[in-house]
Every structure is written in structure tokens, then in C-alpha cells.
Amino acid sequence: SLPPPPTPPETSKDTKNKPGDKWSNFDPTGLERAAVAAKELDKSTNAKEALDLARMQESTKQIEFQGKVKEYEMNLEHLKMDQIKMQGEERRKTQSQDAKIKKEQAEYQDLLARRRYDDQLKQQSLMNEDNLRRQEQSVEKQEAMRRGGQKYPRNTYMLGINKSTLEHEMKLRRDNEMARAEAEAIARAKADRENKDIRREEIKLEAAEKRQTVLESIKTAGSVLGEGAKSFLNDWDKITTAAFGLTLVAAGVYTSKNTIGVVARYVEARLGKPSLVRDTSRFTVLEMFKHPIFFQPTLEERVRDIAIATRNTKKNKGVYRNILLHGPPGTGKTLFSKKLAMHSGMDFAIMTGGDVAPMGREGVTATHKMFDWANSSRRGLLLFVDEADAFLRKRATEKISEDLRATLNAFLYRTGDQSNKFMMVLASNQPEQLDWAINDRIDEIVEFSLPGADERERLVRLYFDKYVLEPAMNTKQRLKLGDFDFSSKCSEIAKKTEGMSGREISKLAVAWQACGYASMDGTLTEQMIDERVDDAVKQHSLK
Known part of the structure; x- marks a missing residue:
């Protein structure tokens, strides 16, 4: 048996409120029972089997615990997959909603653009009518003044006086400049006559100096060339070297000429654009x-x-x-x-x-x-x-x-x-x-076959926008558009132009533009467009 545990020391009055030792609350009975059980187990004949059984029970508990952990992880993965599916569904719903909103915004912007274009056409029409009215009023006033025989106003009279004054001043200024130029010419001629002898002597001296310089240069060049030719002819090595040098120069010129021809033909064949x-x-x-x-x-x-x-x-x-x-x-x-x-x-x-x-x-x-x-x-x-x-x-x-x-x-x-x-x-x-x-x-x-119905409609809309709408939107050009539905008209034209190629549709759009320019007020109406389309269909059938 284990020795009895130590008795705790007696607490005095001074240490009554202090914490006790770490062995003060220890209960040794559990250890005593464990020691007794261990001794009995050692004395037993089935000690080894009991230990194996305990070990097997412990491993079984561990396997069960690991199974529960894996089951928990699988449930966690299923939750994550469900969450990903939910997020994907939410994302698809958000994208479809965004696409719907963008489509509505585009339709709204198109509606605003059409309204803005209609307002611009109306404002342009009002401005043209206003300008025409003002011109007509101005013409009527001038015609009334001409018929009524009214006198010129005071400001017109003053303008005539100022104009005559300016003309008189310009005439005086021109006369003064002519007189000054004439006086300068007379003074220059008089000075030339007085200095005539001096100028003649200067010319003679310059000519004599120039003649002397030329003669001395010729004399010096002759003596130098003569001495050089004499020394060259007396030296046979110099003659041989000169002949060899001239031969090399002639060969170089001939070779360069042929090389340039070959290079020119190569450049023409390789780099120049062929005639075909x-x-x-x-x-x-x-x-x-x-x-x-x-x-x-x-x-x-x-x-x-x-x-x-x-x-x-x-x-x-x-x-x-x-x-x-x-x-x-x-x-x-x-x-x-x-x-x-x-x-x-x-x-x-x-x-x-x-x-x-x-x-x-x-x-x-x-x-x-x-x-x-x-x-x-x-x-x-x-x-x-x-x-x-x-x-x-x-x-x-x-x-x-x-x-x-x-x-x-x-x-x-x-x-x-x-x-x-x-x-x-x-x-x-x-x-x-x-x-x-x-x-x-x-x-x-x-x-490459002819365009179908969808392709023709896209072509008609493209060329109508390029040759009609864009010039009409430009205020510097004369073309204007009548009041009709452009979108439905393009769809109608695409149905009528069956069998036409892209080039023919492009020429048809150019004909619309020319028809608008040729009108009295530069306005292209729906009737004009229909007439050109019918004419183009007839010409296509004839071709």
C-alpha cells in the first residue's frame, strides 16, 4: 500500500486567508485504486488479452471518429458546391438583367436621337423660313424706296463728302511722289555727268590691271606645264605609271557602266511595279x-x-x-x-x-x-x-x-x-x-452569291445612313429630308431590291442623294425615294 499523504500544516491566524499548498486539495484514493487494479491485472492470466481488447476498442473508436470527420468534410464540400451553383445562378440573373437594362438604354438613346434629329430639322426649317421672310421684307423696302423717290439720308451725304476728300488727298500724295522721283532722277543724271571723266579713268585702270593679271597667269601656267611635260617625258617610269593608270580608269568606267545597267535591270525586275x-x-x-x-x-x-x-x-x-x-x-x-x-x-x-x-x-x-x-x-x-x-x-x-x-x-x-x-x-x-x-x-x-433578304436590309440601312442621313445632318450641305419613317422605308426597299448586288444598292443610295440635291429646296421626300427604287428595279430587270 502507498504511504499516507502528508498532513497539511496547521494554519495560524496570520496565514488563514493565504492560499494553501498544491498538495493541500489532492485526493490519493484514485491512485490507490488504480495501483490495486494494476496489481490484480498483473496477477491475472488474461492480462495480455485485456490489453489487446482495450487497444482494439481504442482503434475502433479512432476509426469511427475518422469516419465522422470524413462525413463532415463531404457535407462541407456539398455545401460549397451548392453555394457555387447559387452564385452562378445569381450571376446569370444579374447578367441577363444588365443586358435587359442596356437594351432598354440603347432603345431610349435611339429614341432620343430620333427626337433630337426631328427637332433639328424643325429648327432648320424655321430658320430658313425666317431668313426668307427677312429677305423678302428687305426687297420690298428697297422697291418702295426706289418707287417713292425718297432722298438720300444725311449719313449717305456725309459718306459721299468723306469719299471725295479721301480721293483729293490720294491725288495730292501721288503728285508729290511723282515730283520727288523726278527731282531725284535729275539730280542723279547731273552727278553722273559731272563724274563722267573720273568714272572713265577708273574703268581704264581696272581693265589694265585685269589684262596684266591674265597675262601673268598664262605665263605662269605655261612655264609650269612646260616644265612638268619635260620632266614627265624624260622619266620612263612616270610614263609607264600614267599609261597603267589610264588603263585602270578606262576599265573602271566600263565596268561601272555595265554594273549600273545590271543593277538597274535587277531593281526594275524586283522592286519596280510591273506593267501588269x-x-x-x-x-x-x-x-x-x-x-x-x-x-x-x-x-x-x-x-x-x-x-x-x-x-x-x-x-x-x-x-x-x-x-x-x-x-x-x-x-x-x-x-x-x-x-x-x-x-x-x-x-x-x-x-x-x-x-x-x-x-x-x-x-x-x-x-x-x-x-x-x-x-x-x-x-x-x-x-x-x-x-x-x-x-x-x-x-x-x-x-x-x-x-x-x-x-x-x-x-x-x-x-x-x-x-x-x-x-x-x-x-x-x-x-x-x-x-x-x-x-x-x-x-x-x-x-460569292447575291445578298439575301437580311444582307440587303443591312446594306440598304448602311448606305442610306452614309449617303442620305449624314449629309442631311451636316448643316453645311443642302440636302434635307422629308417627314417619313426611315426604318420601315429601309425594310420596304430591301424587299423590293431582290436580286440586286451590293454595288447596285450602293449606286441606288447615291441616286437618292443626287435626287435630293436636284430638288428645288434640297428636300428628299419619300415619293422621290420610291421613284428611284422603282426605276432601279426596272433597270435591273432590263439588264
């Missing part, structure tokens, strides 16, 4: 194209893929692909080629097939020069061949001449292999007339 190239962006600032292209969705997706592929080909220094664009005139083939070159960061050059036939035998040389010039581009060149069927048509036909056949063969020779220096874009209204070898060199064919 009509327009290029290699020596001019890149044009900012203001006319957009509106394609149908399928065509727009296809040309976008071509543009992306061409741009990535240039970045990675790959091999360019040749393209054939075919379709009716005015559908945007040339404009698409220019935008493709601009988007890809390449140079751009236009060649017209109709320019080749008149060149005759020079067509082969011009074709080689053009391709040499294209290969010299550092940025890569997009060669656009417009009206390709006029030049690259089938060789089996009898209509093609021998010179044109030779030029076509040269073109085929230079385009036999794909290049990483230039790409070729052909445009044709009749692709079935192209030679079979040209078709073999084409990697992709794109059809």
Missing part, C-alpha cells in the same frame, strides 16, 4: 476600307476560316494556298481579297486579265517580271487576278492566239509549285472557261 500590276499596297499607305462586306452565314464562316488560315500560314512561314472566287459582279470579290491581305499583314497587288492580250509577245516577259517582283516581297504578296477568264481560258479553243498561249504557259510554269512568298486569288464570273491546268492549281473554290 494595276494597283498595289507595297508603296502606299494601307487603305482604310469603308465599305463593309455582308455575307450569308455559311459563306461568312467559310471566308473567316480562310482568313484565319492565311494569317497563321504567314506567321508560321508556311506554304500559301491558291483560291478561286466566282459569282456575279458586285458581290465583293475584290473587296474581300483586299481585306484578306490587310487581315493577314500581306502586301496586295491587282492584275487584270484583260491587260495581257494587248501586250502580244511582251506578255511572257511581263509575266516573269511580275512573279520575280512578287517573290521579292518580305511580307508575302496576295496577287489578285481579276477577270481571270479573259486571260486563263482554255488553250484548246481556236480563239486564243499564239502570244496569249505562250503567256498562259509562262503563267502555268511560274505557278506549278506552291510558294511561301505569294498566294494567288483568281476572280471570275464564268469559271467554266478556265483552262484545266489552272483548275489543277486551285486549292479552294468559294462562290
Whole structure:
């Protein structure tokens, strides 16, 4: 048994209120029971099994606790996922609400702009009427004064007196200047007559000195040249050196002349614009194209893929692909080629097939020069061949001449292999007339069809805004607009212009502007627009 715990010391009156020792409240009975249980467990035969059982119970409790912890973590993760879903839903609702608000704001701004434009038109009309009324009143007053025979007012009389006084003063001033100039001329002539002898002596002395100087210079030069020639002829080494030097100079002049010719021909072939190239962006600032292209969705997706592929080909220094664009005139083939070159960061050059036939035998040389010039581009060149069927048509036909056949063969020779220096874009209204070898060199064919209903409406609105609304908003121009609904009118025009190309719609908008300028007061009315649209539809049907 354990020894009894120490008895706490007796507390005196002075230490009654002080805190006791750390053993003062200790209860040893628990330790005694534990010691007894440990001794009994040691004496027992099942001590080891009891310890294993206790250890297993402890591990089971730990596993249960870990399971509860994992279950808590899983519940926490589910809560986080639910919170993320709720936040995403709230964000989508907020975005949709913002989009709705922005749409309402845009519609409201458009309404305000229309009202502001209507107010400007009304104010301009009132100002014009006011100015016209004032002019009419002024004309009536002048006509009344002329008919009534009224006398001039006093201020007019004074103005006439001041005018006559100024004329008299100007006349006196002019007479004084003439008299002074005449006196100066007479004095100068008198002084020249008095100094005539002195001037003559000065001229003689100057001439004698000049003559003496020239004679001495000639004498000195003769003596120097004579001595030099004498010493040169007496020295054989100097003669040999001079002859060798003259030979070298002659050879240098001859070599320089031929070298300059070769360099000039190289520069002309590589850097100068060939005769077959009509327009290029290699020596001019890149044009900012203001006319957009509106394609149908399928065509727009296809040309976008071509543009992306061409741009990535240039970045990675790959091999360019040749393209054939075919379709009716005015559908945007040339404009698409220019935008493709601009988007890809390449140079751009236009060649017209109709320019080749008149060149005759020079067509082969011009074709080689053009391709040499294209290969010299550092940025890569997009060669656009417009009206390709006029030049690259089938060789089996009898209509093609021998010179044109030779030029076509040269073109085929230079385009036999794909290049990483230039790409070729052909445009044709009749692709079935192209030679079979040209078709073999084409990697992709794109059809440019006429614009559909949606594309026509976008084109009509664009050109109506550009050629009608903008000039009408400008106070410096004469064009004004009548009172009608522009939006509904554009939709109506788009339905009437079915079958028209983008170029024809652009010309129709220009005709509206010209019609407004030609009117009496510069006002373009709805009736004028309808008349021009009906006329354009009839002309399109006739074409």
C-alpha cells in the first residue's frame, strides 16, 4: 500500500486567508485504486488479452471518429458546391438583367436621337423660313424706296463728302511722289555727268590691271606645264605609271557602266511595279476600307476560316494556298481579297486579265517580271487576278492566239509549285472557261452569291445612313429630308431590291442623294425615294 499523504500544516491566524499548498486539495484514493487494479491485472492470466481488447476498442473508436470527420468534410464540400451553383445562378440573373437594362438604354438613346434629329430639322426649317421672310421684307423696302423717290439720308451725304476728300488727298500724295522721283532722277543724271571723266579713268585702270593679271597667269601656267611635260617625258617610269593608270580608269568606267545597267535591270525586275500590276499596297499607305462586306452565314464562316488560315500560314512561314472566287459582279470579290491581305499583314497587288492580250509577245516577259517582283516581297504578296477568264481560258479553243498561249504557259510554269512568298486569288464570273491546268492549281473554290433578304436590309440601312442621313445632318450641305419613317422605308426597299448586288444598292443610295440635291429646296421626300427604287428595279430587270 502507498504511504499516507502528508498532513497539511496547521494554519495560524496570520496565514488563514493565504492560499494553501498544491498538495493541500489532492485526493490519493484514485491512485490507490488504480495501483490495486494494476496489481490484480498483473496477477491475472488474461492480462495480455485485456490489453489487446482495450487497444482494439481504442482503434475502433479512432476509426469511427475518422469516419465522422470524413462525413463532415463531404457535407462541407456539398455545401460549397451548392453555394457555387447559387452564385452562378445569381450571376446569370444579374447578367441577363444588365443586358435587359442596356437594351432598354440603347432603345431610349435611339429614341432620343430620333427626337433630337426631328427637332433639328424643325429648327432648320424655321430658320430658313425666317431668313426668307427677312429677305423678302428687305426687297420690298428697297422697291418702295426706289418707287417713292425718297432722298438720300444725311449719313449717305456725309459718306459721299468723306469719299471725295479721301480721293483729293490720294491725288495730292501721288503728285508729290511723282515730283520727288523726278527731282531725284535729275539730280542723279547731273552727278553722273559731272563724274563722267573720273568714272572713265577708273574703268581704264581696272581693265589694265585685269589684262596684266591674265597675262601673268598664262605665263605662269605655261612655264609650269612646260616644265612638268619635260620632266614627265624624260622619266620612263612616270610614263609607264600614267599609261597603267589610264588603263585602270578606262576599265573602271566600263565596268561601272555595265554594273549600273545590271543593277538597274535587277531593281526594275524586283522592286519596280510591273506593267501588269494595276494597283498595289507595297508603296502606299494601307487603305482604310469603308465599305463593309455582308455575307450569308455559311459563306461568312467559310471566308473567316480562310482568313484565319492565311494569317497563321504567314506567321508560321508556311506554304500559301491558291483560291478561286466566282459569282456575279458586285458581290465583293475584290473587296474581300483586299481585306484578306490587310487581315493577314500581306502586301496586295491587282492584275487584270484583260491587260495581257494587248501586250502580244511582251506578255511572257511581263509575266516573269511580275512573279520575280512578287517573290521579292518580305511580307508575302496576295496577287489578285481579276477577270481571270479573259486571260486563263482554255488553250484548246481556236480563239486564243499564239502570244496569249505562250503567256498562259509562262503563267502555268511560274505557278506549278506552291510558294511561301505569294498566294494567288483568281476572280471570275464564268469559271467554266478556265483552262484545266489552272483548275489543277486551285486549292479552294468559294462562290460569292447575291445578298439575301437580311444582307440587303443591312446594306440598304448602311448606305442610306452614309449617303442620305449624314449629309442631311451636316448643316453645311443642302440636302434635307422629308417627314417619313426611315426604318420601315429601309425594310420596304430591301424587299423590293431582290436580286440586286451590293454595288447596285450602293449606286441606288447615291441616286437618292443626287435626287435630293436636284430638288428645288434640297428636300428628299419619300415619293422621290420610291421613284428611284422603282426605276432601279426596272433597270435591273432590263439588264
